[in-house]
Amino acid sequence: METLTHILNGFAVCLQPINLWYTFLGVFLGTIVGVLPGIGPSATIALLIPVTFGMNPTSALIMMAGVYYGTKYGGSTTAILIRTPGEAASVMTSIDGYEMARKGRAGAALAVSAIGSFIAGTIGVVALTLFAVPLTTMALKFGPAEYFTLMLFAMTAVSSLTGKSAAKGMLSTLLGLMIATIGIDLQSGQPRYTMGIAEFQDGVGFIVVVVGLFAMAEVFRGMEGLHKGTAPKAIRISGKLWLTREEWRRSIGPIWRGGIIGFIIGVLPGAGGTIASILSYTTEKRVSKHPEEFGKGAIEGVAGPEAANNSDTAGALVPLLTLGVPGGGATAVMLGAFIMYGIQPGPLLFQNRPDLVWGLVDSMYIGNIMLLILNLPLIGLFVRLLYIPAGILYPLIVTISAIGSFGINGSQLDLYLLLFFGVVGYIFEKVDIPVAPLVLSLVLGGMMEQSFRQAMTISGGNPVIFVSSAITVTLLIFSVLSIALPFILPRLKAMREARDAA
Amino acid sequence: MADRVIFACIVILAGIYFYATAQIPSLEIGDPLGPKAFPRLLGIGLLVTAGMLLLEMWRESANKSDTSGQEPKGxxxxxxxxxxxxxxxxxxxxxxxxxxxxxxxxxxxxxxxxxxxxxxxxxxxxxxxxxxxxxxxxxxxxxxxxxxxxxxxx
Known part of the structure; x- marks a missing residue:
């Protein structure tokens, strides 16, 4: 009953004119960012942090969440019209969505992705509303050892699931943790790895790292594409922006299934929107009576993945809000934003700041309605963004990134770090090292070390504390499995194939 | 080729990180671990990662023995x-x-x-x-x- 009151109060918060405005601003910006290649949700949320200093944190977080789920709507437009996902999770939409556009059904593809996103986004928010409270009850039992093993699991899962190689994912995670150790040690007051640079005493700011790795690196990749002459051209929207009765009948099942798959994948650490949409696509292909149409413009191949990557965002907010531990890059940046506003997400936040939590969650219902309007009748406005020459767009992104990075501390060193991490991100992409694990571990690194040391202090220096409860043991087993499975599964497969062949 | 460079970089980085960790002055009062313990674990993690990468490189070379990853010209x-x-x-x-x-x-x-x-x-x-x-x-x-x-x- 108390929870219901909080949920209703959340609506009172998010329906305040100022919060409605920030919800709109967030989803509007999210759609723009989703449409534009070169800048994704993580970098945008990071760039918004300096701008939102001094703002009411509830309004700021409502706006940032709007950017996060708004990009998923915008990303599909680019995927459908130029076969390049504007946002990584739209990668599957670019297959059948683009084929539909080529056949003159761009309007239907855009309509089904907007409607699918809306229905699944709402399914996701309903599930977030239902699952958040039971999880916080469990999370209240967590001590430092449980938190340490939970963060360990989040990191190992992300590192083994985000890239092609578990070792490179692990490397990315460790680099993030190592960067997090730069600065004054909170417990002993000793400076670590500061190399005599005064600015490093406060550590390396995660905003600069995120913007460098995501926005700057993407600019370099885009400029390389421009120089190679491989920059894609957009197809003009054709056909009515609505579905025929037959298309609607074919889409509704995939939307529901995608919505459920997306939410479950979103809750789990590591997987994220891209895996959710791939899983939805393969599921739809498997259950379809016409699997041969997939890849040639099957509407199910747009409806399912688009639904999955939208409900994934609501799912991803579950561990962030209830446990205070994000499971991916964009939610890690949101955790960074929470911390910069002096708010620690987790079970206590539900008790101490129900207005903020439920205001944020409820704003997503409103934001999804706004996004449906922005991405159906007003889609023409956003499509125009695709005609901005990339040769103009990419230099502007560098300038915006410079403003965001310089704006935090007014330090020129942050600008050099921005460039450094941009080059690092560009090289990492070339050699298949994923960057999301680095961002996650950079944000979680400080908390992880503190949990580790607190647990060891409680146990008097005895590491047995990490195997002293069912929760820690389970999480440790999951962590070991997430590292070991990429090595074991191919071996088992090879052995089975050898046995079948014999 | 790239993986071999990454492997070498990881080993060098681990060496530098262990050395830099040893340079941190410690005043271990009220904290049984001090500021060096967690970084040391990360250093060990780096060496484990280097081992994992080596395993992956070995497995890959066993899978495709004759493909030479040539860079496209230009x-x-x-x-x-x-x-x-x-x-x-x-x-x-x-x-x-x-x-x-x-x-x-x-x-x-x-x-x-x-x-x-x-x-x-x-x-x-x-x-x-x-x-x-x-x-x-x-x-x-x-x-x-x-x-x-x-x-x-x-």
Whole structure:
């Protein structure tokens, strides 16, 4: 009953004119960012942090969440019209969505992705509303050892699931943790790895790292594409922006299934929107009576993945809000934003700041309605963004990134770090090292070390504390499995194939 | 080839990190571990990662023995372009405070647009100037993000 009151109060918060405005601003910006290649949700949320200093944190977080789920709507437009996902999770939409556009059904593809996103986004928010409270009850039992093993699991899962190689994912995670150790040690007051640079005493700011790795690196990749002459051209929207009765009948099942798959994948650490949409696509292909149409413009191949990557965002907010531990890059940046506003997400936040939590969650219902309007009748406005020459767009992104990075501390060193991490991100992409694990571990690194040391202090220096409860043991087993499975599964497969062949 | 370089980098990095960790002065009062323990674990983690990478390289070489990963011809030309953009960006950041945001950004944008959006002078000049001035006004005066004014009086 108390929870219901909080949920209703959340609506009172998010329906305040100022919060409605920030919800709109967030989803509007999210759609723009989703449409534009070169800048994704993580970098945008990071760039918004300096701008939102001094703002009411509830309004700021409502706006940032709007950017996060708004990009998923915008990303599909680019995927459908130029076969390049504007946002990584739209990668599957670019297959059948683009084929539909080529056949003159761009309007239907855009309509089904907007409607699918809306229905699944709402399914996701309903599930977030239902699952958040039971999880916080469990999370209240967590001590430092449980938190340490939970963060360990989040990191190992992300590192083994985000890239092609578990070792490179692990490397990315460790680099993030190592960067997090730069600065004054909170417990002993000793400076670590500061190399005599005064600015490093406060550590390396995660905003600069995120913007460098995501926005700057993407600019370099885009400029390389421009120089190679491989920059894609957009197809003009054709056909009515609505579905025929037959298309609607074919889409509704995939939307529901995608919505459920997306939410479950979103809750789990590591997987994220891209895996959710791939899983939805393969599921739809498997259950379809016409699997041969997939890849040639099957509407199910747009409806399912688009639904999955939208409900994934609501799912991803579950561990962030209830446990205070994000499971991916964009939610890690949101955790960074929470911390910069002096708010620690987790079970206590539900008790101490129900207005903020439920205001944020409820704003997503409103934001999804706004996004449906922005991405159906007003889609023409956003499509125009695709005609901005990339040769103009990419230099502007560098300038915006410079403003965001310089704006935090007014330090020129942050600008050099921005460039450094941009080059690092560009090289990492070339050699298949994923960057999301680095961002996650950079944000979680400080908390992880503190949990580790607190647990060891409680146990008097005895590491047995990490195997002293069912929760820690389970999480440790999951962590070991997430590292070991990429090595074991191919071996088992090879052995089975050898046995079948014999 | 790339993986071998990564492997070497990990081992060197682990060595440097262990050395730098040993240099941290410790006053281990009330904290049984001190500021070095967690970094040491990370150093060990790096060495384990190097081992994992070695295993992956070995498994890959066993799977495809005769594929020689040849770089497409002319790929280095694109790298020169990215190198040039990086140097130009470093120069932009170097004069960011001295020249001020508006002047530095206008020059930076003009040069890049002249190269990547060739021949469209009017669009390039208009965008570079209007964006630099407009974004300065918006961030400096409306959003409270302080940007350097450099040469200019405002």
């Amino acid at each position: 790929d280095h030309v694109h790298l020169y372009v990215i190198g040039g953009v990086s140097i130009w960006t470093a120069l932009y950041f170097l004069v960011f405070e001295r020249f001020g945001y508006v002047v530095a950004s206008t020059l930076y944008l003009l040069a890049l647009m002249a190269y990547f959006n060739r021949g469209k002078w009017i669009a390039n000049v208009t965008t570079a100037v209007l964006f630099a001035v407009g974004s300065y006004g918006m961030f400096n005066y409306l959003l409270g993000v302080s940007l350097p004014k450099g040469f200019l009086p405002y």
